Amino acid sequence: MDRHQVKPAPGRPRSQQAMEAVLTAVHRLLQTTAYKELTMEGIAKAAGVGKPTLYRWWPNIASIVMDVMKQQAHHDIGAPDTGSLESDLLLYIGDTCRSLTQGAGAIMRSLMAEAQFDDGFAQIFRESFISSRRATLIALLQRGAARGELQKDADLELLADLCYGPIWYRLLNGHASLDEAFVQAITAHIIMRG
Template sequence: MSETDNSPARRSIGATRNPASQEAILAAAEAVLLENGLNGFSIEAVAKRARAGKPTIYRWWPSQAALLLDVYHSRKHINFIFPDTGNVRDDLRSYLSGLLKTWREHTSGAVFRSLVAKAQGEPAALAALSAYMADRRAQSGEIIRMAQARGEVRADADPELMTEILASFAWGRLLTDRLEVSDKDIDAVVDAVLTGIAANPSA
């Protein structure tokens, strides 16, 4: 529906989210962001497009950042299952290439860039993003924990730190619009994490 649609507003059931209304609001928020950019994004515009009341939106999402984070998280294509190929190099390669591909081929990349930008000037947005990323680090760290259990990675390696290094590479490419990454570069990044780059590593 367009923003000038005169259809009746969607019914809300208070604090309990109505699935149809929730999806309509998330879709509207995504569309408003992609059409108007972060500077043109507002709860008012989302409410108008979704034919929902502003109080309902604020009751379910206390801030723009919370709404955008839910938009990002709700897109099914970003909730990929962390790989478990039985080989840590293949797992990390699939993780990194999958993340870059998701951001490159779907709207989630633009949404996540906006979240990062908003977090730079809004403490609440930064807190929401930080909490989300802490959860993602815990999930992605499972790749290293599985490798440790198989004896592929040293027991004293920090699982979350290792995968955060890979995610940081992906973040840098996302924020500078360089998501076209070659297989060779992905292999080089993964190998650097797994083997290091020192010319004469200590025994």
């Protein structure tokens, strides 16, 4: 079989407890503090953890915050499958926008911003958030296309950009809100285009 012997690492194993204390502490800090106010020093203090431990697990603040977001966002947004592309989109885009409006937005903006400055983080951020959500959306579109709810030659990648683009643009620029009307307009636009 492929069950190769997992060699247990020598030495004291990493403390899951410490890692969780950090995530909890950062989550708590983010309730009252802006992302930009976070410091490794402050996080270590708040979590009752040594700075080297912090650096042993994460290379920078952005990565910690990303883990916090990952943990809590796991169950936030599912992949609806109602049998109708329009309902699916309304649900999915709606969930996305609601999540961003209700608090996650500020942090996601910060992470996206951080990704502009750090290529290493950018890659992980995109893999962890952007790509997986994009994949979900595209799968959803694909099902719709298979049912004939989109044109045969529809460019699903472009449709995904036409969906997520305006969402991020509004989130980052704040010139308009991610309200229900916006969700409907975007959905209508994609459906009609197909």
